[in-house]
Amino acid sequence: MSAKNKKAVVLLSGGLDSATVLAIARSEGFQLFALTFRYGQRHRLEIEAAKKIAKSLDAIEHWIIDIDLARFGGSALTDSTIEVPKDRTDLGSPDLIPPTYVPARNTIFLSYAIAWAEVIGAFDIFIGVNAIDYSGYPDCRPEFIAAFEKVANLATAAAAQDRNQYKIHTPIINMTKREIILTGTKLGVDYSLTHSCYDPDETGISCGRCDSCRLRLKGFAEAGIKDPIEYQISTKE
């Protein structure tokens, strides 16, 4: 696939999945415009991680946008009074959407992405949603992405005037965490820069017990690679 000199907007959270997606977009030849959101008080570490990842993978621009999702509340990730679940055994059950779900988050993120894409003349947007080893969030499903792509192609002047069509790329949507880690490793992602934990301690060390840590640790274990980050609990590989 050749995308030489084509621009892509890549949503970058600072976690493992989006770092891998950024590396995939780079490997396809895109010029990378990374987009990160500061949307809740728990995510300082993710932002720092995102900055390092964007730099390490040669993003041309990296924008960090402030959005006040904490004001809406309704999620353990933006409201410190809601507990982050630990040691869950029913990960990924579609009937049990966990309290770390943030209302309409990916819809808001993708909306900003198409705004930026339109202004810089990009028609390719990358997002690291995953429908296999995931937490059961509805806005990570392929049917959501397809519906949003349709919105992008109706909402914007560029698409309405048929100059081009937007494509929402979801290169890891059908990968297991193991496959994501193996892909990223091959493409040179430095996973020591990434941050995944929903509930790190004050010094930034990951808890090892929230959904995000558990999925990450399981992925590294299955990939046969040592997770380069530190955890509060002892982790076996």
Add this chain to the structure above:
Amino acid sequence: MSAKNKKAVVLLSGGLDSATVLAIARSEGFQLFALTFRYGQRHRLEIEAAKKIAKSLDAIEHWIIDIDLARFGGSALTDSTIEVPKDRTDLGSPDLIPPTYVPARNTIFLSYAIAWAEVIGAFDIFIGVNAIDYSGYPDCRPEFIAAFEKVANLATAAAAQDRNQYKIHTPIINMTKREIILTGTKLGVDYSLTHSCYDPDETGISCGRCDSCRLRLKGFAEAGIKDPIEYQISTKE
């Protein structure tokens, strides 16, 4: 139609259209949760208008969200270096989307609306898009709204778990400006509180020549009602 005790999120810009939509939602019995965005430096007057309108129509809550669309640029409404067109004669031509178009604006606004709706338990969202007397923005078309409604019903936990379905109400989408003004007048909208101009002077007086003023003046003239706001130019009714 009875919507007693049902909550609705109503997008409120401070303009004539959204004020009318707020009054329509009220007339249908909804509890009103008005949502306004502060997204560009040119819109101070709209925010003030929105506050007065929300109060006058008994909104239970009125939230004003800061979003930094000016950072993206690409629009005469958020970038003061781009001229607001005056005295256009080709209003509403689908081939000519004017520079006052703001990339992905309605997509971003509706994304926030579903986030808030989900948190407060509302499934009804009202937006004052209009596909008749409009400026040719792609994200005002019925097909855009239908596509976004589908996104809302895939993106959110509430809809994914089949607890309910979101509905995006567009009560004025097929009305002429004349009909909008007649409808709002019947429902008690005080149009002296509304602000429409894209390019008012320092004292807040409307220019009378931008697309928004021209559509408004034409609507009042056709409705046979005197527009209660002031203009920089002399206007005949």
